[in-house]
Amino acid sequence: MVSLSNGANRIYGEAAFEVLAKAQELERQGKNILHFEIGEPDIETPKNIVQAGIKAILDKKTHYTPSIGILELRKAVQDEIEKTRGYRPDLEQIVITPGLKPGIFFSILNIVNPGDEVIYQDPGYPTYGSVTSFLGAKGVLIPLLEENEFRMNPNDIKEKITEKTKLIIVNSPQNPTGSVMTKSELEEIAEIAENNDIFVVSDEIYSKMTYETKHYTPTARDEAKERTILLDGFSKYYAMTGWRLGYMVTPVKMAERLQDFLVSAISCTAAFTQWAGIEALTGDQYFIPEMMARFKEKRDKIVEGLNSIPGFHCLSPKGAFYTFPNILETGMKSQECADHLLYKANVACLPGTAFGPYGEGYLRFSYATTLENIDAAIKSIKKSFK
Ligand SMILES: Cc1ncc(COP(=O)(O)O)c(C=O)c1O
Structure with a gap:
């Protein structure tokens, strides 16, 4: 068989x-x-975004694009990160993906070898564990406790770090608990990663969806230039789950490798979806x-x-x-x-x-x-x- x-x-x-x-x-x-x-x-999906998508199709934006995405959308993402995260990444750091999920898959594939350890929240989004397990790496779980309002405790991370730890995955606002980590907790995680020479992937798909508190990114520490990777996308707060559009902000050395990963895996993200994404980011946010x-x-x-x-x-x-x-x-x-x-x-x-x-x-x-x-x-x- x-x-x-x-x-x-x-x-x-x-x-x-x-x-x-x-x-x-x-x-x-x-x-x-x-x-x-x-x-x-x-x-x-808001009408202005839908209309931008339809216009893009009628304008024949229906061909291959560069594997890392069209320049116009990458520039819009650059402005967006400056506005929302307080630092301006270089264009070479920005990669467009068909949804946020491929960003999880490709960053883990780029960072982790079989036998390495990956730290992530539990309960947490199942994709982190699934991809870690696919690669033959070990998932190291950080329990999210109700008494800590389901926030990841940086001290728990410190205790679980070994010489095999390669990556910490953070998700805030979090699925499934709805918890939001504080600025100081996220800063501390970025610092732990720096002190131990570990990568951080920050899944920020709900970044615009907080109630009482403000969203913060651990990637602010190194501006995603050395070891942190910011993942965000259009699925949730632009109600675009079926359009398949997301982005990564990564160290340049990784973005360069991602170019070949994307060519090998998907060629590119749908062209008209990317044009709709520009309208999403730059149009009315009411x-x-x-x-x-x-x-x-x-x-x-x-x-x-x-x-x-x-x-x-x-x-x-x-x-x-x-x-x-x-x-x-x-x-x-x-x-x-x-x-x-x-x-x-x-x-x-x-x-x-x-x-x-x-x-x-x-x-x-x-x-x-x-x-x-x-x-x-x-x-x-x-x-x-x-
Ligand atoms: C934490 C988290 N990351 C990523 C995703 C997937 O995002 P996308 O549909 O853009 O691939 C989801 C969707 O439920 C999610 O909850």
């Missing part, structure tokens, strides 16, 4: 898509499912504060609602659009509780364990839905426990 590669057997997927498939099967059977499992905003004001209302409603369910308690997240209630007092495990909610309350959410072993005892709700759906879900969950 012909066998697949070892790496192919080690890579893994995301529970969100599995739960969505289960929920859709129930819908086919006639059930009315309330969806809290999928991580995308519930608004359409919808972001509007969207965030609505998300804040939804956050407050779902947190209040979840806290009113016996056995649940839930912190108020500071960013993104996820909340991570503790369900230990229900006496159920995460998976059992998520299945109970799906089959007994018609509410689709994710078990905390979909994001790593330290997610046990929690569920993740994406509240990118309507206030009415939030109300209906809370009522239905309460009823299901009676």
Whole structure:
């Protein structure tokens, strides 16, 4: 029997898509499912961005582009980083990718050898562990604790560093907990990396999605020139998940290698998507504060609602659009509780364990839905426990 590669057997997927498939099967059977499992905003891509995409297609922007992206978009990203992160990267540091996710994959591939150690948050975004495992490297988990509002503790990182540690991955605002790390915590992580000669990948896909606090990047320390890599993209706050557009700001030596990686893997990001991205970055930004004001209302409603369910308690997240209630007092495990909610309350959410072993005892709700759906879900969950 012909066998697949070892790496192919080690890579893994995301529970969100599995739960969505289960929920859709129930819908086919006639059930009315309330969806809290999928991580995308519930608004359409703003019209000016859509129009820029359509215009680009009509203007024949439908050919290959340079593998690292068109100069016009790379310049727009350069301005954006200066405006939002307080430093101006060189153009040679900026690489366009089809979504943020390839940025995770390509940075880990560029940095990590089999046997190396990669430090990341747990619970955390599954792609970090999946790619680390694909490469035959070792994932070193930093538990995110509720008593620390699910923020990564720099002291825990210090304790876990060995001579094999090659990379620390940071994600703030965070999926799945909605936590936002403080400026001093992120600065400290960048300093730890510098002192120990380790790379830092900072996944900032929710950078414009904070409520009470401001977003900060650990890449400010070396301006992504030596060891830090900033990843951001258009999927979440521009509601462009299906367009596939993101970017990386990396040390020049890595950006040069990425050029060949991208040629070998994807040739380039879709041309018209890149032109739409310029409009996203440079056009009117009015919808972001509007969207965030609505998300804040939804956050407050779902947190209040979840806290009113016996056995649940839930912190108020500071960013993104996820909340991570503790369900230990229900006496159920995460998976059992998520299945109970799906089959007994018609509410689709994710078990905390979909994001790593330290997610046990929690569920993740994406509240990118309507206030009415939030109300209906809370009522239905309460009823299901009676
Ligand atoms: C932390 C994090 N990083 C990256 C991504 C993926 O971004 P993209 O769709 O741009 O590849 C997600 C999407 O859920 C995410 O939560």
